[in-house]
Amino acid sequence: MKKFFAIAALSLLVFVSMNSANTITMGDTVRVNPNKLDGYSRHAVTMTNDGYVDSWAMAVTYPDGLFPKLVSGVTPLDGMTIPYTDKHGEQQVYTCPMTVSAAYADISSTITAMGYWDYDYDNEYEPYGTVKWSAGSHAMYEYNLYVDPSFRNGYITMSGTMSSGYDQRGAVLQGVRFYSRTYVYVGYMKGDVNGDGRVSISDVTLLISHLMGAPMEELNEFQLDAAEFNLDGKISIVDVTAIIDSIMSKK
Numbered sequence: 001m002k003k004f005f006a007i008a009a010l011s012l013l014v015f016v017s018m019n020s021a022n023t024i025t026m027g028d029t030v031r032v033n034p035n036k037l038d039g040y041s042r043h044a045v046t047m048t049n050d051g052y053v054d055s056w057a058m059a060v061t062y063p064d065g066l067f068p069k070l071v072s073g074v075t076p077l078d079g080m081t082i083p084y085t086d087k088h089g090e091q092q093v094y095t096c097p098m099t100v101s102a103a104y105a106d107i108s109s110t111i112t113a114m115g116y117w118d119y120d121y122d123n124e125y126e127p128y129g130t131v132k133w134s135a136g137s138h139a140m141y142e143y144n145l146y147v148d149p150s151f152r153n154g155y156i157t158m159s160g161t162m163s164s165g166y167d168q169r170g171a172v173l174q175g176v177r178f179y180s181r182t183y184v185y186v187g188y189m190k191g192d193v194n195g196d197g198r199v200s201i202s203d204v205t206l207l208i209s210h211l212m213g214a215p216m217e218e219l220n221e222f223q224l225d226a227a228e229f230n231l232d233g234k235i236s237i238v239d240v241t242a243i244i245d246s247i248m249s250k251k
Contacts, residue, residue: 022049022173024058024140024158025180032186034195034222038149040069044077044142049162051171052132056162057108058178062145063154066184068104069144079138084115084131089123094131098141107141108160117169128168135171153185188226191243195223199247207240 024047032041047056068074080096098109111132116125159179164172191199193206207227209217219227229239229246 022051022162022176023047023178023180024056024160024162026143026156026158026182026184028182030182030184031189032145032147032151032184033197034186034188036147037151037186039147041145041147042142043145045140045158047079047133047138047140047162048136049133049138049173050135051173052129052134052164052167052169053162053173054130054132054164055108055110056160057106057110058158058160059106060104061155061157062104063151063156063184065148065151066145066154066156069146073104073144074098074100074107074141075144076141077139079133079140080109082111082131082133084113085117085125087114087116087125087127089116089118089125119168129166130164132164132167132172147186151186153183156182156184158182186222188222190226191229191246193219193223193227193243195226199243201247204240204243204247207235207243211235211237211240 024045026043026045030043047053062068076096076098080098082094082096084092084094086092094111094113096109096111098107100107111130113131114127115129115131117128118125119128157180160177162173162176162178164174166172188195189199191203193203196202203226206217206219210219210227224235227235227239230242232238
């Protein structure tokens, strides 16, 4: 009887999440280095959830000129492996299956393995339900995206649901819908005029030479965008000063 009431009390924690930040996304904004044009760029996808989840499914759209590699377009990350306890009390690691449709338009994962716990410390392990992603942030998989030479910017969208069966340990998500949109663009970071991956005095020197009209210092489209540091719509000595200030502030 004591065991029954303990389980019943825990079951009351199960609820349907309707208004919390549960999502799967690449983030709000992703920058692709111009040297990846006509090549591949890798980017992680993360799931954030505030309750237990054992199943998720989503539809994904990609902008023209940016799409996963035909083979091995997605690679599972650490978030697709979950530690759990089996019925013998032994620690195990479950590798979550991932189903991917043609052209990577639909991606999903459902866990069917059972997890066990000794909630009342009597050395008897009983099932709490399926193994699940616990509340938190999980690095799920990594895209290997082909970047067409013509691609400059666009959006990747992910829309779907997170769900879970019962769990004696606490709250689960049931049919929670999510939508995310990630802006992806090609470019150097602001201030990185020479495109070497860092902002330094070399960028200042190059920008000054460009402003002085040095014939060998013509900047390409990505360098020009990086040089427009203070976002006033034009490239001038004000940007030079702003880049210098930025470099000095980090020393």
